[in-house]
Amino acid sequence: MHDALLIEERPHWWSDRRAELTLGALACGVLAVVLAMLVFVVTAAWPSFAHNGLHWFGSGGNVDNQIRTIFLSGDQGGPFHWQFHAWPLLWSTILTTGAAVAISFFCSVFVALFIIEFAPSSVREILQPVIRLLASVPSVIYGLIGVLVIVPFIGNHLITQGQKQSVAYAISLNGYSLLAAVLILTVMISPIMISIFCDGLRAVPRTWVEASLGLGVNRWRTYWKIAVRTARPALIAGTVLATARALGEAVMLAMVSGSVGFAPNPLDGVIFFFEPSRPLAATIISNSEELSSPPMKHTLYAIAAVLLFSAAMLSLIGWVAKQPMKKYAVRG
Amino acid sequence: MKLKTLALAGVATLALAIPASAGATTLIGSGSTAAQPYLLALFKGYTKLHPSIHFVYTPDGGNAGVKDVQQGKSQFAAQARAPLPSDAGTTYVKLFLDGLCLDVNPANKLTNVSIQQVRDIYLGNITSWTGIPGSGLTSTIDPFGRDTNGGTYNFFVSSVLNNKPPSSRVTPLLSDGLVANSVKKDPNAIGYNGLAYFTPRSGLKALKLNGVPCSALAVKKLRYPLTRYIWLVLPTANSSNKVERFADWVRTSVKAGQIISKVGGVPAFNQTAKKKHKK
Numbered sequence: 001m002h003d004a005l006l007i008e009e010r011p012h013w014w015s016d017r018r019a020e021l022t023l024g025a026l027a028c029g030v031l032a033v034v035l036a037m038l039v040f041v042v043t044a045a046w047p048s049f050a051h052n053g054l055h056w057f058g059s060g061g062n063v064d065n066q067i068r069t070i071f072l073s074g075d076q077g078g079p080f081h082w083q084f085h086a087w088p089l090l091w092s093t094i095l096t097t098g099a100a101v102a103i104s105f106f107c108s109v110f111v112a113l114f115i116i117e118f119a120p121s122s123v124r125e126i127l128q129p130v131i132r133l134l135a136s137v138p139s140v141i142y143g144l145i146g147v148l149v150i151v152p153f154i155g156n157h158l159i160t161q162g163q164k165q166s167v168a169y170a171i172s173l174n175g176y177s178l179l180a181a182v183l184i185l186t187v188m189i190s191p192i193m194i195s196i197f198c199d200g201l202r203a204v205p206r207t208w209v210e211a212s213l214g215l216g217v218n219r220w221r222t223y224w225k226i227a228v229r230t231a232r233p234a235l236i237a238g239t240v241l242a243t244a245r246a247l248g249e250a251v252m253l254a255m256v257s258g259s260v261g262f263a264p265n266p267l268d269g270v271i272f273f274f275e276p277s278r279p280l281a282a283t284i285i286s287n288s289e290e291l292s293s294p295p296m297k298h299t300l301y302a303i304a305a306v307l308l309f310s311a312a313m314l315s316l317i318g319w320v321a322k323q324p325m326k327k328y329a330v331r332g
Numbered sequence: 333m334k335l336k337t338l339a340l341a342g343v344a345t346l347a348l349a350i351p352a353s354a355g356a357t358t359l360i361g362s363g364s365t366a367a368q369p370y371l372l373a374l375f376k377g378y379t380k381l382h383p384s385i386h387f388v389y390t391p392d393g394g395n396a397g398v399k400d401v402q403q404g405k406s407q408f409a410a411q412a413r414a415p416l417p418s419d420a421g422t423t424y425v426k427l428f429l430d431g432l433c434l435d436v437n438p439a440n441k442l443t444n445v446s447i448q449q450v451r452d453i454y455l456g457n458i459t460s461w462t463g464i465p466g467s468g469l470t471s472t473i474d475p476f477g478r479d480t481n482g483g484t485y486n487f488f489v490s491s492v493l494n495n496k497p498p499s500s501r502v503t504p505l506l507s508d509g510l511v512a513n514s515v516k517k518d519p520n521a522i523g524y525n526g527l528a529y530f531t532p533r534s535g536l537k538a539l540k541l542n543g544v545p546c547s548a549l550a551v552k553k554l555r556y557p558l559t560r561y562i563w564l565v566l567p568t569a570n571s572s573n574k575v576e577r578f579a580d581w582v583r584t585s586v587k588a589g590q591i592i593s594k595v596g597g598v599p600a601f602n603q604t605a606k607k608k609h610k611k
Contacts, residue, residue: 062500064497065497075418147514148517151514152517152518155474155518156518168472168501169456171500171501172459172475172501175518254506255505259503260503260504261500262500286479286480287479289393289399
């Protein structure tokens with residue numbers, strides 16, 4: 001006669017089935033939130049795209065004047081104006097994000113390789129927490145450092161009077177520039193890249209590396225040809241994450257990039273690096289007060305939709321780029 | 333069992349904390365960065381007299397602050413320009429006087445500038461300091477201003493630029509503090525800031541406008557051309573009693589007047605302390 005039930009038969013409140021369903025529900029909940037956000041932004045953005053068509057992405061006229069016209073038409077009554085050609089903002093985003101990611105990638109691969117493979121363990125123990133700390137510094141701190149140190153240095157010591165005078169009829173070169181924006185953005189996204197690259201390099205099986213070293217290959221060749229190649233999926237993941245952060249950076253770029261809707265021209269030579277501009281996310285923050293004007297609201301949501309779409313495309317490109325590497329996947 | 337005890341202890345601690353904070357009220361405000369130095373000092377002074385009142389202030393720009401009040405996100409806002417039709421649903425209360433000073437770097441020898449010259453600089457008609465006699469510089473001018481989030485921007489555009497937008501030569505910055513910082517660091521810069529930003533160690537030089545110095549005295553006598561009121565913006569419906577009492581204290585009390593003067597503003601309506609006569 002058994003009064004007590006066996007342990008397996010005792011009803012447990014938190015059964016496997018319940019846990020599975022709850023976690024599944026939470027995951028679906030997160031998906032639902034993301035979908036709702038996408039739908040909301042695209043619906044709010046649609047009027048601006050509808051009135052401009054593909055010219056939304058083209059150039060034509062001064063984008064700051066267009067923003068002002070759109071805002072005033074909604075604020076002061078009368079017919080709404082919708083004309084908006086966002087090319088200077090798009091070009092500025094492409095330049096700042098592209099340059100920052102390229103420079104950061106190049107530096108981060110070597111820094112991660114050094115930390116994992118070449119550094120003495122005492123140096124490694126210090127560097128890894130420092131990199132993680134840098135990755136979590138709020139972006140407005142970088143903006144402050146930029147405004148207090150880097151921008152005055154560029155404006156007072158790197159830009160010559162002749163350069164300033166040559167473009168004085170259109171813009172002022174005062175240090176708030178593409179160079180400052182790219183420099184600070186690079187420093188901001190590097191720690192993220194380095195952390196992920198380090199994790200990728202650490203996951204390379206030691207047996208592969210030791211086998212190569214045992215065959216007499218020197219350390220540099222081993223790590224470069226075997227460890228870094230194996231860690232390529234991690235390199236892509238780190239790049240995608242860092243690019244997403246760079247795309248979404250608003251406050252720091254609004255502080256140091258010059259905040260003028262101007263498309264920097266590479267044909268200007270050295271002056272190109274000192275020209276002010278304003279990326280997409282910084283535009284949203286600089287004009288956030290104008291949300292009360294209906295056409296301006298739709299235009300700002302259109303900019304947000306472009307940013308969301310870019311982030312989604314990034315993830316897709318990352319996934320596509322990783323597919324051919326599946327045959328080199330780390331097993332065991 | 334241990335988890336239950338821990339949870340009970342946590343709930344008990346929270347329950348104990350509630351009576352302690354029950355008496356405290358937090359008043360939430362946002363708005364003008366120009367008014368921020370004054371407001372922070374005034375909040376401190378008011379909390380000394382009424383320890384149960386705490387303030388939270390977000391300086392997101394005067395226009396953004398008014399929108400916050402219209403949408404119910406803030407109980408009050410500070411604004412550096414007069415009310416416009418788009419501020420419907422809010423009540424503007426004059427607090428005290430402030431002046432908008434034009435500032436240059438100390439390396440610039442200029443002492444006086446006319447409103448027409450300032451207009452030409454900010455509209456891009458004059459691009460070099462050689463066009464402004466008295467500056468002693470031959471370099472290009474670097475004008476700095478506020479972005480559209482600030483009431484200061486509206487005030488400047490309407491008073492100086494006759495509602496024309498500033499040229500693309502002007503670098504718009506997110507706050508008055510950043511404008512002051514840029515002028516301090518760049519010898520070729522010109523910018524505009526409220527009186528509160530001109531402390532002895534600020535590293536800025538205020539210019540006379542049409543011959544009138546940007547000083548508390550000239551502002552008080554309404555002689556300085558860019559004199560403006562700092563306003564408190566309240567929602568017309570359901571405004572908080574506590575905020576109204578704070579506004580009355582700022583407007584009329586002796587202590588508030590002293591705080592405003594100390595920070596650099598000009599009390600407009602405050603009573604002054606009566607001098608004690610020795611018998």
